[in-house]
Amino acid sequence: MRFFRQDLHTLTGAYALDALDSASETARFSRHLSRCQSCAAEVRGFREVATAMAFAATTEAPAAMREQVMTAAARTRQLPPEIRTHARPRRTRGSAPWIPWLSGAVATAAIAVAVFFGFSQAHTQDQLNAARAQSHALAAEQARVEAELTQAREHDQALAQILGAPHVTLLSHSTSKGGVAVVVLDAATRKLVVATSGLPALPAGQVYQLWLIGPVKIVSAGLLPAAQAGVTTPVVATGIVKGDKLGLTVEPAGGSKQPTTTPIVALPLPV
Amino acid sequence: MNPNDSDASRFRPATADRRGERDLDDLLVHVARGDQGAFETLYDRMVGPVYGVIRKVLRDPSQSEEVAQEVLLEVWRNAARFDPAMGGAATWVTTIAHRRAIDRIRSTTAAARREHRTADVSPPHDEVAEAVEASLDRERVRRCLEGLTEVQRESITLAYYGGNSYRQVAELLNVTLGAIKTRIRDGLIRMRDCLGVS
Numbered sequence: 391m392r393f394f395r396q397d398l399h400t401l402t403g404a405y406a407l408d409a410l411d412s413a414s415e416t417a418r419f420s421r422h423l424s425r426c427q428s429c430a431a432e433v434r435g436f437r438e439v440a441t442a443m444a445f446a447a448t449t450e451a452p453a454a455m456r457e458q459v460m461t462a463a464a465r466t467r468q469l470p471p472e473i474r475t476h477a478r479p480r481r482t483r484g485s486a487p488w489i490p491w492l493s494g495a496v497a498t499a500a501i502a503v504a505v506f507f508g509f510s511q512a513h514t515q516d517q518l519n520a521a522r523a524q525s526h527a528l529a530a531e532q533a534r535v536e537a538e539l540t541q542a543r544e545h546d547q548a549l550a551q552i553l554g555a556p557h558v559t560l561l562s563h564s565t566s567k568g569g570v571a572v573v574v575l576d577a578a579t580r581k582l583v584v585a586t587s588g589l590p591a592l593p594a595g596q597v598y599q600l601w602l603i604g605p606v607k608i609v610s611a612g613l614l615p616a617a618q619a620g621v622t623t624p625v626v627a628t629g630i631v632k633g634d635k636l637g638l639t640v641e642p643a644g645g646s647k648q649p650t651t652t653p654i655v656a657l658p659l660p661v
Numbered sequence: 662m663n664p665n666d667s668d669a670s671r672f673r674p675a676t677a678d679r680r681g682e683r684d685l686d687d688l689l690v691h692v693a694r695g696d697q698g699a700f701e702t703l704y705d706r707m708v709g710p711v712y713g714v715i716r717k718v719l720r721d722p723s724q725s726e727e728v729a730q731e732v733l734l735e736v737w738r739n740a741a742r743f744d745p746a747m748g749g750a751a752t753w754v755t756t757i758a759h760r761r762a763i764d765r766i767r768s769t770t771a772a773a774r775r776e777h778r779t780a781d782v783s784p785p786h787d788e789v790a791e792a793v794e795a796s797l798d799r800e801r802v803r804r805c806l807e808g809l810t811e812v813q814r815e816s817i818t819l820a821y822y823g824g825n826s827y828r829q830v831a832e833l834l835n836v837t838l839g840a841i842k843t844r845i846r847d848g849l850i851r852m853r854d855c856l857g858v859s
Contacts, residue, residue, distance in 0.1 A: 403846030409820040444755035446802035449713035471741040
């Protein structure tokens with residue numbers, strides 16, 4: 391055990407340089423850090439070294455980036471401060487708790503949702519392709535969204551097909567419980583990707599379920615994944631028919647065959 | 662060295678002091694309240710290191726630009742979550758930048774791409790040589806890196822600038838895992854002491 395701890399302690403350097411080998415190793419070491427004050431102090435010192443190395447790597451960034459970031463910031467809602475309690479164990483997947491660290495699809499959804507929501511408040515919709523022509527600012531947003539979605543593509547082929555489609559429609563709608571559902575719809579293939587942001591957390595034993603609510607029948611489109619930092623990872627739904635609305639209801643754990651509660655959002659899907 | 666320096670700031674590189682670490686912390690507090698002017702100032706101060714470190718790791722300019730934008734927007738979104746007790750604002754921002762770059766590499770699962778990237782890593786001496794510029798930051802870091810043993814220097818540059826995990830560094834340098842962990846840690850201790858002394 392003593393050997394094990396010592397061995398773990400020597401990882402402070404690799405940890406501070408983000409050079410641990412896997413998310414699980416990073417998580418394990420983060421837990422160790424919350425218990426080992428001397429390790430945490432050492433990591434802080436090493437991070438200062440890393441900061442100096444980052445400054446030493448200073449490179450002039452493309453000038454156009456500034457306006458793009460400022461435009462995106464102006465449209466991006468800031469997160470409220472985190473309320474910390476000392477009682478809560480400080481464990482965060484893959485990182486020290488004070489560093490925002492979303493990965494892969496979650497990050498994609500978070501930023502995409504933030505950006506979408508910034509310029510498409512409830513009831514508005516934007517054609518991605520039309521956006522480019524509309525204004526420089528919108529084109530910058532579109533570039534951002536596309537960049538994010540490019541990353542998402544690598545994670546999932548079904549996502550890739552939809553997000554890579556030539557004419558997609560962005561839709562967003564606030565729900566009656568708060569939060570917003572964001573949809574990327576590919577009318578040509580009758581598929582969509584949906585992510586949500588800011589939905590209230592449900593008590594144990596309840597889930598959010600997606601539905602395609604058509605004029606003739608209602609079909610389940612699956613359960614929403616548990617939110618991380620308030621954002622759910624994108625879910626793909628297929629087989630949309632004319633007249634369908636995308637619905638979201640609260641259902642008992644495991645989901646239902648047909649909705650048992652009133653939809654908190656019902657978003658018409660133009661296909 | 663200022664005798665009033667606390668333990669925490671003893672290890673703070675002169676880099677950070679010279680750039681007004683405290684000002685950056687204050688700026689971030691204003692950013693957290695939605696002050697866009699403060700964000701613009703913060704951007705101007707931090708975009709160089711943010712973009713630079715991401716470029717070092719990713720190499721590809723357009724990918725680096727994408728990731729740098731994400732990082733800066735994340736700084737805006739998460740400014741209220743910044744905790745000065747955990748380190749200065751410059752460290753907070755550059756840590757996010759480096760992690761995002763690493764995240765981008767590790768999320769790219771294509772093995773071929775990774776091999777390509779690993780093969781692309783220039784010898785650490787080139788990293789050091791690249792860093793030679795008039796800037797005092799570069800000069801200090803270069804000097805401190807040169808004070809390390811060769812394996813320490815290679816381990817640290819391959820990990821931080823090369824974006825390799827310590828396991829990959831061990832493979833690249835053909836050294837055992839245990840040895841690499843120790844070399845990185847010992848090297849960072851020397852770097853910390855070297856940078857901490859004005």
